[in-house]
Amino acid sequence: LEETCVNPTFITEHPQVMSPLAKWHRSEKGLTERFELFVMKKEVCNAYTELNDPAVQRSRFEQQAKDKASGDDEAMYLDENFCTALEYGLPPTGGWGLGVDRLTMFLTDSNNIKEVLFFPAMKPDDNKPKEAEAES
Numbered sequence: 001l002e003e004t005c006v007n008p009t010f011i012t013e014h015p016q017v018m019s020p021l022a023k024w025h026r027s028e029k030g031l032t033e034r035f036e037l038f039v040m041k042k043e044v045c046n047a048y049t050e051l052n053d054p055a056v057q058r059s060r061f062e063q064q065a066k067d068k069a070s071g072d073d074e075a076m077y078l079d080e081n082f083c084t085a086l087e088y089g090l091p092p093t094g095g096w097g098l099g100v101d102r103l104t105m106f107l108t109d110s111n112n113i114k115e116v117l118f119f120p121a122m123k124p125d126d127n128k129p130k131e132a133e134a135e136s
Helices: 054-069 079-088 101-108 131-135
Strands: 009-012 034-039 042-049 094-098
Touching: 042 101, 054 079, 094 101
Parallel strands: none
Antiparallel strands: 009 034, 034 042, 042 094
16 A cells, blocks of 8 residues: 555554554544555654553553464564553553654655664664674
8 A cells, every 4th residue: 555655645544453552443443543644655654542541452462462472573562561551541642753764765765764874873784894794
């Protein structure tokens, strides 16, 4: 779907299975209150209403942990500290993220996020010159 988003496009109402931290949709069962903004086939922004029900969050984390154990690399682990914090109370909250690195990718027409990382220490090791690998 992202490959078709050349013009600025909002993808909304993601499935719950894809959004373990997002609150369920108010009127559509199985969906969440989430959107992503794509421009020129690249994700620029991600936003959602944060899930603040500790029982539902723990249940989603448990399912994600099972998925991770079954080999799903994108699944999350059970974050017990986060669930405990939710039990103390979290007011209705929304999250909105615009990655400067992703915006820079868009503005510089870069295809790989590694091309725009500012801090060399944060770049993956596969960018090291061959002679540096031989020394280590």
